Amino acid sequence: MQFRTRAIHVGQEADPSNGAVVPPIHLASTFVLPTANGDDAQYDYARTGSPTRHAFEAVMASLDGGARGLAFASGMAATHCVTMLLKPGDHLVTGTDIYGGSWRLFNNVLAERGISITAVDTTDLAAVENAIRAETRMLWIEPTGNPLLSVTDVAGCAALAQKAGALLVADNTLATPVLCRPLELGADIVMHSATKYIGGHSDLLGGLLVARDQEVGEQLHWMQNATGAVMGPLESFLCCRGVKTLELRVHAQSATAIRLAAWLHKQPTVKRVYYPGLDGDPGHTVARKQYHGGFGAMVSFEIDSDVQGAQRFVESTRLFQLA
DSSP: OOHHHHHHHTTOOOOTTTOOSSOOOOOOSBOOOSSTTOTTOSOSBTTTOOHHHHHHHHHHHHHHTOSEEEEESSHHHHHHHHHTTOOTTOEEEEESSSOHHHHHIIIIIIHHTTOEEEEEOTTOHHHHHHHOOTTEEEEEEOSBOTTTOOBOOHHHHHHHHHHHTOEEEEEOTTTHHHHOOGGGGTOSEEEEETTTTTTOSSOOOOEEEEESSHHHHHHHHHHHHHHOOBOOHHHHHHHHHHHHTHHHHHHHHHHHHHHHHHHHHTOTTEEEEEOTTSTTSTTHHHHHHHOOSOSOSOOEEEESSOHHHHHHHHHHOSSSOOO
């Protein structure tokens, strides 16, 4: 099935008891066990799993091309779960152009657990290779970096991680599986903040992990169940709804973004535009290789002004709001 067909139908099977074509919002926290030992139970406690959450996890595992999907209460909860695979003494290599919340977690929480961090320009594969040490257990990248939209070669990083015996984790929030599927390029785990494009309507918090390998997926599920930061049933339902239009929205937003980036590039008051869809962007060649159907909906740019001028600019826009 094509991407858009799977987005609509996977995990959305008709209810066998009444024929409903949309899965209901299962609010139950506990489920009756069919036998005393519970061996045949599909569900027992909502922290471990619930029907609405599993519907969302199933469709995202399909769209990302992975073996197991796991939905979390937020993107940072998903990120934290991945890092719980690391032990004191382990080493993590990450990028310099990454989400600030991830950097805060890495540089503070992980450091307090005795995990060392090295941040490099992940668009430079030689720099990534030089940063890897014997104790490196994880390489964390963003195929499209936040906020400067640098483009990291996922396949190149996957080869380096595999050689080092480390896990490659890709935060694919900005590209979404519509444009880029890191698991198909060799990544072991993909992470999304479902709050952004997957939910799509600014009305939920959520995070998602998809593991390429079933064994890694089981390790992550064990950690998720132990720590408990799972996505609720309402958010799961909203994500199932949002993902149905994900491809249409991302393609339309990407088409708008490249026109806006090209227009900004011509403005005398704009010093620099960061957008991988522009021919002159440093990441354009890699982006053309690993993205399909667009280059993303985010555009970053610098104006020819000081900090106060930049503040006046963001406070004066009408459609774009500082939120």
